[in-house]
Amino acid sequence: MALKVGFIGAGKIAQSLIKGFTNAGLTAPQHIIASASKNDVSDLEVIQKLGCTATTKNTAVVRQSDIAVLAVKPNIVPEVLAEIRDVLEPPKLLVSVAMGITLRKLESSCLENAHVVRVMPNTPCLVATGATAFASGRYASEEDCELTKSLFSSVGTCYQVPESYMDVITAISGSGPAYMFMTLEALSDAGVRHGLPRNLALKLAAQTMLGSAKMVLETGQHPAVMKGEVCSPAGCTIDAMHMLEKEGFRAALMNAVEAAYLRTREAG
Numbered sequence: 001m002a003l004k005v006g007f008i009g010a011g012k013i014a015q016s017l018i019k020g021f022t023n024a025g026l027t028a029p030q031h032i033i034a035s036a037s038k039n040d041v042s043d044l045e046v047i048q049k050l051g052c053t054a055t056t057k058n059t060a061v062v063r064q065s066d067i068a069v070l071a072v073k074p075n076i077v078p079e080v081l082a083e084i085r086d087v088l089e090p091p092k093l094l095v096s097v098a099m100g101i102t103l104r105k106l107e108s109s110c111l112e113n114a115h116v117v118r119v120m121p122n123t124p125c126l127v128a129t130g131a132t133a134f135a136s137g138r139y140a141s142e143e144d145c146e147l148t149k150s151l152f153s154s155v156g157t158c159y160q161v162p163e164s165y166m167d168v169i170t171a172i173s174g175s176g177p178a179y180m181f182m183t184l185e186a187l188s189d190a191g192v193r194h195g196l197p198r199n200l201a202l203k204l205a206a207q208t209m210l211g212s213a214k215m216v217l218e219t220g221q222h223p224a225v226m227k228g229e230v231c232s233p234a235g236c237t238i239d240a241m242h243m244l245e246k247e248g249f250r251a252a253l254m255n256a257v258e259a260a261y262l263r264t265r266e267a268g
């Protein structure tokens with residue numbers, strides 16, 4: 001039987017997941033229902049265009065689905081949970097992708113014994129290259145975890161982790177695509193500055209990021225070792241490395257992750 005997936009919140013991450021899940025053949029648009037705020041006409045239209053059911057009723061989403069994905073901003077979570085509490089009867093699974101909202105908070109706002117998982121996906125799920133991690137709640141069953149794993153593995157990689165990892169994971173891979181996009185933008189700007197057409201510069205930069213990431217994943221080598229292999233003695237790359245160190249590149253990235261991490265913890 002087809003898996004019925006409901007989304008409460010139909011914004012950027014919900015749309016990435018809907019496209020990813022349907023492209024992967026895990027479910028079909030006619031088995032997906034998603035809700036948005038009634039003021040959010042554009043998200044409701046996108047959902048309809050994707051062939052899914054759009055609604056402004058969160059209880060309808062829960063009633064009509066096997067799994068309900070909570071994909072609203074963290075500050076909206078309490079009012080949504082109060083609304084769906086009585087229709088989210090165990091063993092129906094609640095999959096929360098809301099940044100920073102702890103399992104304890106989720107469980108305490110649901111009916112007793114609620115089956116809950118806390119998931120952090122990222123937007124590359126849209127192109128089946130997502131990085132997802134999840135932690136399971138007290139009453140989530142083996143089957144719930146398997147289902148979560150199979151859903152998110154269909155759109156990339158998916159790891160089950162202790163909940164204590166979730167805030168930093170949010171800062172690394174949940175927010176991470178934004179760091180990568182900024183890097184790609186800067187690299188292509190640099191190419192344009194030195195005479196390359198924008199499109200060519202961006203394609204070369206993106207392929208370089210993809211290839212480097214693939215090398216890390218496929219060889220299992222430490223990135224420092226592979227970085228060393230690109231740097232010939234007295235060559236141009238080591239000059240670039242020197243400049244990145246001088247400009248505080250590593251510290252900037254580590255500080256960025258810390259800022260996102262602290263913000264995530266505030267939300268919890």
Ligand code: NAD
Binds near residue numbers: 076099
């Ligand atoms: P968004 O602003 O694009 O979408 C939010 C959606 O919630 C909109 O469709 C809005 O209409 C809807 N909404 C608002 N109030 C509602 C209500 N009362 N009932 C039902 N729907 C309501 O936000 P987003 O970027 O998709 O983020 C949503 C959640 O996903 C956040 O908690 C965020 O932390 C998490 N998340 C986002 C990303 C990402 O890359 N954007 C990645 C991982 C996790």
